[in-house]
Amino acid sequence: MKVSPANFTPILNAIIPKMVTRRITYRLYPTRQQETQLHWARRMHCCLYNAAVANRKTQYQKFNHSVDYFEQQNSLPEFKEVWDEYKKLGSQTLQATLKRVDFAFKRFFKGLGKYPKFKSSRRYSGWDYPNKQSWRITTNNGVNGYLNLRDLGIILQIRGKARTWGIPKTCTIFWRSNKWYASITVECCPGRQTGIGAIGLDFGSKVAIATSDGELIESPKFLKQSQEKVTQLSKRLRRKRKPEKRKVKASRRWKKCQAQINKVKRKVANQRQDWTHKVAAQMVGGNSLVATEKLNIKGMTRKAKKGSKRKRQKSGLNRNLLDVAIGMLRESIKYKVIEAGGVFLEAPTQQLKPTQRCNNCWELTPKTLADRIHHCSHCAHVEDRDVNAAQVCLTWARGLEQAYARRRVAHPY
Ligand SMILES: [Zn+2]
Known part of the structure; x- marks a missing residue:
C-alpha cells in the first residue's frame, strides 16, 4: 500500500489541543412587551437588508457602479440621519446585516447562489451581534440564565444547556416557527472521554x-x-x-x-x-x-x-x-x-x-x-x-x- x-x-x-468555536442555541422567553420589541427590530433589519439589496441593484443598473460592502457601511451614519428610528439599533448589528447582503452577493458572483432577493418581513429570521460589547449573557456555566440586549435595552430569560462553556463571542437572534432563539458562539476547549x-x-x-x-x-x-x-x-x-x-x-x-x-x-x-x-x-x-x-x-x-x-x-x-x-x-x-x-x-x-x-x-x-x-x-x-x-x-x-x-x-x- x-x-x-x-x-x-x-x-x-x-x-x-486547541481552542475551538462551538455554537449553543438557547430558547428565549420574552414577555409580551419584549416580543413586540424583538419583532420591531427584526422588521427593521429586514428593511435594511432590502434597502441594501435595492441600493446595489439600482446603482448598477442606472449608473453602472458596483457597490461594495465598505461603501454601504460608510453610508450608514447618513442613512441613520434620514431614517432616525435606526439610531436605536446598535451600529454593529446594522453592519452585520449589511454583511449578510455582501455575503449573498459574493455567493452569487461565485456562481454558488441565485441573485439576492428581497426578503419578506414576515419570514425574515433575525440579526447578529458580531462583537461582545452590545450584548451580555448571564448564565451558570452555560445552563439557563439571562440575555441582555443593550441596544434594545431588554433582559430576556433564556433556557438551554451548553456541553462545554467558554468565552462568549457572538450572538445571533432568530425567530423560527413562532419561537425566539439565540444562537451563541463560545470559544472553548471541549473535553470528551473515549x-x-x-x-x-x-x-x-x-x-x-x-x-x-x-x-x-x-x-x-x-x-x-x-x-x-x-x-x-x-x-x-x-x-x-x-x-x-x-x-x-x-x-x-x-x-x-x-x-x-x-x-x-x-x-x-x-x-x-x-x-x-x-x-x-x-x-x-x-x-x-x-x-x-x-x-x-x-x-x-x-x-x-x-x-x-x-x-x-x-x-x-x-x-x-x-x-x-x-x-x-x-x-x-x-x-x-x-x-x-x-x-x-x-x-x-x-x-x-x-x-x-x-x-x-x-x-x-x-x-x-x-x-x-x-x-x-x-x-x-x-x-x-x-x-x-x-x-x-x-x-x-x-x-x-x-x-x-x-x-x-x-x-x-
Ligand atoms: Zn478474498
Missing part, C-alpha cells in the same frame, strides 16, 4: 452505518413516519386560500394549517439531530480511531438523468440517504473524534475501492449495487457487503498507523 506524508496530517492535528478501540465505518443507504465489528445500525425512518402526516396536511392546505402577490391575503385557516406543517417538519428535524448526536457519541465513546471512506454525497444524491429508467430507484435512494442525513452524521462523528483527541481517517475511495476489495485477501471482486453480500471470488470469504467495506477501511487505517509508527522510530522529533 502506498503511504504519502500528506496522509499523516490528521494524526498530527489531533495531538495538539476508549482505545479502533473502528471502521461504512455509511450506506440500506443501513445508516455498518461497523467493522459487524454491527448494522438501521436508520430510523422519521421522515417516512411523518411523511404521511405532512402529505395529509398539505392536501388540507391546498383547499385553503393561499397568499398571492399583494392582492390576496392568506386566510386564517391557511396560516393555521401552514403552522401545523411547519411544526411536524421541525419535529422531524429535531428528532434527526438528536439521533445523529446519540449515534455519533456512541461510536466515539469506545473508539479513538475511526476510519471510513471519502464520500461524495452530492454525487450520490444527484437527481437521475432525464428519461432515465432508474429515476424511481434513484429518488428512493435519495430519500433514504437524506432521511438519515449521512453528511450530518459523518461530520458529527468527525468533530467528536477530534474533540476527544482521536483520529478520523478517510480512505481514498477511488484507489482503495472498499466495497469491492476483500478484507481477507485484499483482492477485488466487482459488484453491483444489488449485491448485498460480499462473496470473494479469490478466497471464498463471505461477509455482509457493508461490513466488509468497513473492515477494509479499518485495515487500511491500521496499515497507515503502523507505517507512521515506523517512520517515527526512524526519524524521532
Whole structure:
C-alpha cells in the first residue's frame, strides 16, 4: 500500500489541543412587551437588508457602479440621519446585516447562489451581534440564565444547556416557527472521554452505518413516519386560500394549517439531530480511531438523468440517504473524534475501492449495487457487503498507523 506524508496530517492535528468555536442555541422567553420589541427590530433589519439589496441593484443598473460592502457601511451614519428610528439599533448589528447582503452577493458572483432577493418581513429570521460589547449573557456555566440586549435595552430569560462553556463571542437572534432563539458562539476547549478501540465505518443507504465489528445500525425512518402526516396536511392546505402577490391575503385557516406543517417538519428535524448526536457519541465513546471512506454525497444524491429508467430507484435512494442525513452524521462523528483527541481517517475511495476489495485477501471482486453480500471470488470469504467495506477501511487505517509508527522510530522529533 502506498503511504504519502500528506496522509499523516490528521494524526498530527489531533495531538495538539486547541481552542475551538462551538455554537449553543438557547430558547428565549420574552414577555409580551419584549416580543413586540424583538419583532420591531427584526422588521427593521429586514428593511435594511432590502434597502441594501435595492441600493446595489439600482446603482448598477442606472449608473453602472458596483457597490461594495465598505461603501454601504460608510453610508450608514447618513442613512441613520434620514431614517432616525435606526439610531436605536446598535451600529454593529446594522453592519452585520449589511454583511449578510455582501455575503449573498459574493455567493452569487461565485456562481454558488441565485441573485439576492428581497426578503419578506414576515419570514425574515433575525440579526447578529458580531462583537461582545452590545450584548451580555448571564448564565451558570452555560445552563439557563439571562440575555441582555443593550441596544434594545431588554433582559430576556433564556433556557438551554451548553456541553462545554467558554468565552462568549457572538450572538445571533432568530425567530423560527413562532419561537425566539439565540444562537451563541463560545470559544472553548471541549473535553470528551473515549476508549482505545479502533473502528471502521461504512455509511450506506440500506443501513445508516455498518461497523467493522459487524454491527448494522438501521436508520430510523422519521421522515417516512411523518411523511404521511405532512402529505395529509398539505392536501388540507391546498383547499385553503393561499397568499398571492399583494392582492390576496392568506386566510386564517391557511396560516393555521401552514403552522401545523411547519411544526411536524421541525419535529422531524429535531428528532434527526438528536439521533445523529446519540449515534455519533456512541461510536466515539469506545473508539479513538475511526476510519471510513471519502464520500461524495452530492454525487450520490444527484437527481437521475432525464428519461432515465432508474429515476424511481434513484429518488428512493435519495430519500433514504437524506432521511438519515449521512453528511450530518459523518461530520458529527468527525468533530467528536477530534474533540476527544482521536483520529478520523478517510480512505481514498477511488484507489482503495472498499466495497469491492476483500478484507481477507485484499483482492477485488466487482459488484453491483444489488449485491448485498460480499462473496470473494479469490478466497471464498463471505461477509455482509457493508461490513466488509468497513473492515477494509479499518485495515487500511491500521496499515497507515503502523507505517507512521515506523517512520517515527526512524526519524524521532
Ligand atoms: Zn478474498
